[in-house]
Amino acid sequence: MKKISIMVPCYNEEENVVPMSEALVAELSKLPQYDYEILFIDNCSLDSTREKLREICAGNKKIKAIFNSKNFGQFNSPYYGLCQTTGDCTISVCCDFQDPVEMIPKFIEEWEKGYKIVCAIKTSSKENKLMYALRSIYYKTIRKLSKVEQIEHFTGFGLYDKSFIQVLRNLGDPTPFIRGIVAELGPKIKKIEYEQAQRRAGKTSNNFASLYDAAMLSFTSYTKIGSRLASILGALMCGGSVIAAIILLICRLANPYAFLFSTGTAPIIMTTVFVGGLILFFIGLLGEYVINMNARIMNRPLVIEEERINFD
Secondary structure, three states: OOEEEEEEEEOOOOHHHHHHHHHHHHHHOOOOOEEEEEEEEEEEOHHHHHHHHHHHHHHOOOOOEEEEEEOOOHHHHHHHHHHHHOOEEEEEEOOOOOHHHHHHHHHHHHOOOOOOOOEEEEEEEEEOOOHHHHHHHHHHHHHHOOOOOOOOOOOEEEEEHHHHHHHHHHHHHHOOHHHHHHHHHHHEEEEEEEOOOOOOOOOOOOOHHHHHHHHHHHHHHHHHHHHHHHHHHHHHHHHHHHHHHHHHHHHHHHHHOOOOOOOOOHHHHHHHHHHHHHHHHHHHHHHHHHHHHHHHHHHOOOOEEEEEEEEO
């Protein structure tokens, strides 16, 4: 009998873990031809999520839990959870019900046809329309700039065959970006469209800092646009300043008493501020690449576990 693994990352989801576990068990009960396991990985929640998970695991031995010793971020914890599953395939589902559990049979159906990865693609969303529009711009931008064909509006919700899970285990990436890894290394991908629902309960942990972190990780991992842009603009500015200096010298030699520019200090200050801001911007952008490289060189563990429940 084939085994289906469900991996559910969670952080401060005390209002959602119990209904999510019930919804997943109900959905998997419709597929008696498969065995299953459900793995919740908690990223050091500050509410009663862990107490509720202990109660859930006590009532069903097929439901497992991993408690991280601290919050290891929005990328490391789900990636680590995927690598701890034991099924013939693994389905990643968010705990806030924005990923519809009703799509699980569709994923499995496509997997049985031979697809190693089944990606759920958002064609619309009930979230904030401005946020959805900004996400669309981001996806299109990263897709145009990346050397790898990125998957637009793919959040990680989908099915992964055990052969691809083994690829993730062997990758050894301390700063994994699962969406980029799937686009770069994923074999035989099937895309299924869906409408993203609103969050069922609780408050999202996503904020500007976490979204910026995701954007920078994808840009520095899969594009060279930052360093290339800095080199090109730097060369253009240097070349332009040399040409301007030559023109000024020729004009001064031709007519020493001509004033090409006003003698006020405002233009000088504005130019200095502009060039200084441009330099700081690109220093920061290149710093993101250095931070990314540094994290990979240190090769720290993805997470450190505090407790496991229902693992043999």
